[in-house]
Amino acid sequence: MKRRAPPSPQQSVLFVFILVAISVGTWISGLFPTPQSILDRPWVRESSPRIGTVEVADIEAFDVYRGAPTNGIFLVVSLQGEGVPEPLTYDAVLIDAEGRTSHRHHSSSCGIQQPGLPTPCELAFEVDPAALPGAQLRVARDSVLAERDFLAVDLLLDDARTAELLDDPRRSDYFGEDL
Amino acid sequence: MRHRTKSRGWYLAVVPAVAFALAASSFRYVDVYLPNTPSDPITGAVGETLHIEQTAVAEGVENLIVADVTLTGAARLREEDEPSLPAGTEIDVIAVSFDWAAPPESPLRTCDLQLVTVGGEHYLPSARLGSHLVGAAPELSSTHYCTPEDAPGPLMSLGVDLGFSGYEDPERPAEWSTTVYFVVPAGTRPASVKLSWQMPTYLEFTGVEVSGEEALSSLSSAGAMNTSAAMK
Numbered sequence: 001m002k003r004r005a006p007p008s009p010q011q012s013v014l015f016v017f018i019l020v021a022i023s024v025g026t027w028i029s030g031l032f033p034t035p036q037s038i039l040d041r042p043w044v045r046e047s048s049p050r051i052g053t054v055e056v057a058d059i060e061a062f063d064v065y066r067g068a069p070t071n072g073i074f075l076v077v078s079l080q081g082e083g084v085p086e087p088l089t090y091d092a093v094l095i096d097a098e099g100r101t102s103h104r105h106h107s108s109s110c111g112i113q114q115p116g117l118p119t120p121c122e123l124a125f126e127v128d129p130a131a132l133p134g135a136q137l138r139v140a141r142d143s144v145l146a147e148r149d150f151l152a153v154d155l156l157l158d159d160a161r162t163a164e165l166l167d168d169p170r171r172s173d174y175f176g177e178d179l
Numbered sequence: 180m181r182h183r184t185k186s187r188g189w190y191l192a193v194v195p196a197v198a199f200a201l202a203a204s205s206f207r208y209v210d211v212y213l214p215n216t217p218s219d220p221i222t223g224a225v226g227e228t229l230h231i232e233q234t235a236v237a238e239g240v241e242n243l244i245v246a247d248v249t250l251t252g253a254a255r256l257r258e259e260d261e262p263s264l265p266a267g268t269e270i271d272v273i274a275v276s277f278d279w280a281a282p283p284e285s286p287l288r289t290c291d292l293q294l295v296t297v298g299g300e301h302y303l304p305s306a307r308l309g310s311h312l313v314g315a316a317p318e319l320s321s322t323h324y325c326t327p328e329d330a331p332g333p334l335m336s337l338g339v340d341l342g343f344s345g346y347e348d349p350e351r352p353a354e355w356s357t358t359v360y361f362v363v364p365a366g367t368r369p370a371s372v373k374l375s376w377q378m379p380t381y382l383e384f385t386g387v388e389v390s391g392e393e394a395l396s397s398l399s400s401a402g403a404m405n406t407s408a409a410m411k
Contacts, residue, residue, distance in 0.1 A: 111308060112307050112308055112309075112311075114301075114362075115302075116268070116364035116367075117268055117302075117362060118264075118266050118268065119311040
C-alpha cells in the first residue's frame with residue numbers, strides 16, 4: 001500500500017492562507033448588519049441630528065383660519081427649531097385619537113430654519129374636535145411625503161386642555177389678522 | 180507540473196474578478212450618488228474669475244450652462260438698512276457682489292447660492308426667508324441672484340412648450356453685476372460662497388471676508404436690484 005506523502009510547504013501555506021482568508025471574510029461580513037438585525041432595530045430613536053431640536057411653542061384652535069372656514073376645527077401648532085444642521089423647513093402630520101391622519105392646511109407655512117436663525121413655523125390641521133384628546137404630531141424635515149424619519153410629539157392634549165382650547169376658538173382673515 | 184501552472188492561473192484570475200466585482204457593485208455610487216451631490220467643485224479665491232461650462236439635463240433635454248463668474252467682494256449692510264426677524268434674533272446682513280460674463284443664450288436664471296461660514300454653517304440668500312423677514316428692502320427679496328432682474332435671459336429648456344414662448348424678455352447683456360444678500364446671526368464670519376445650477380458641478384469662492392460696512396443705497400448704485408441699468 002502506497003503511503004500518502006506529507007503536504008508540501010506550498011500546500012501548507014495555501015491551507016493556512018485559506019483558513020486566514022475564511023476567518024477574515026467571516027469577520028468582515030460580521031461587521032455588516034444582517035437583514036434580521038435591521039428589522040429588529042428599535043424603530044423609534046431618541047433624536048434625529050438631521051432635524052435639530054423641535055419644540056412645540058404654542059397650540060391654538062381656529063374656527064376660521066386665514067379665511068378658510070371648517071365644520072371641524074383648525075388646530076394650529078407653532079414649532080420652534082434649534083440647532084438645525086443646515087437650512088431646512090419642517091412639515092408635519094397630525095394623528096388624531098382615532099388614528100386618522102391630517103396633513104397641514106395649505107394656508108399655513110413654515111419658514112426656512114437656518115443655524116441660529118429661527119423663523120416662524122405655523123402648521124394648521126383641520127381636525128374633528130371630538131378626536132383631539134391624545135392627538136400626536138409627527139414632525140419631518142422638509143416634507144412628510146419625502147421623509148421617512150420623523151419626530152413623534154405628544155401634544156399633551158387631555159380632555160381638560162382640549163376643552164380649554166375649544167372654548168374660545170380664534171378667527172383670522174386671509175392675511176392672518178384677527179376677525 | 181502542468182496541473183500546477185493551471186491552478187496558479189486561477190489564483191491570478193481572482194485579481195480582475197475582485198476588480199470587476201467592485202466596479203459592478205459601485206454603480207450606485209457612480210451613477211446615482213456622485214451625479215446628484217455636489218461632487219464636482221470648481222474652486223477659486225475672491226477676485227478670481229471662475230469659468231463654468233456644464234451640460235445640465237432637465238427632463239432629458241440638454242442645456243449648456245456657460246458663464247464666467249467673479250466674486251468681487253463682501254460687505255456688511257449698515258444697521259439702519261437691516262430688516263429684522265420676528266423672534267428678535269440679532270442679525271447681520273452680508274452683501275456679496277459678483278461680476279458676470281456669459282452668452283445671452285446661457286440659461287443662468289435658476290441658480291442656487293449658499294454662504295458658508297468659518298464654522299461650516301450654510302445660509303441661503305435672504306429672499307428665501309420670504310415674508311418672515313420684516314421690513315426688508317426690495318433688494319433683499321429679489322430672487323434674481325445671478326441675472327439682471329429686467330433681462331434675466333432664458334430658462335432651462337424642458338423640451339415642452341409651457342406657453343411662455345410667446346413672451347420674450349429683452350436680451351441679456353454680455354456683462355453685468357449682481358449683489359446677493361445673506362441674513363446671518365450677528366457676528367458671523369463668512370468663509371466661502373457656493374454657486375450651482377445643477378448637481379454635481381458647483382463654483383466655490385474661498386477666502387470670503389467682510390471688507391466693511393456699506394449702505395444699501397451705495398450697494399444699489401454698484402449693482403444691487405440687479406437690473407441691467409447697473410451693468411458694467
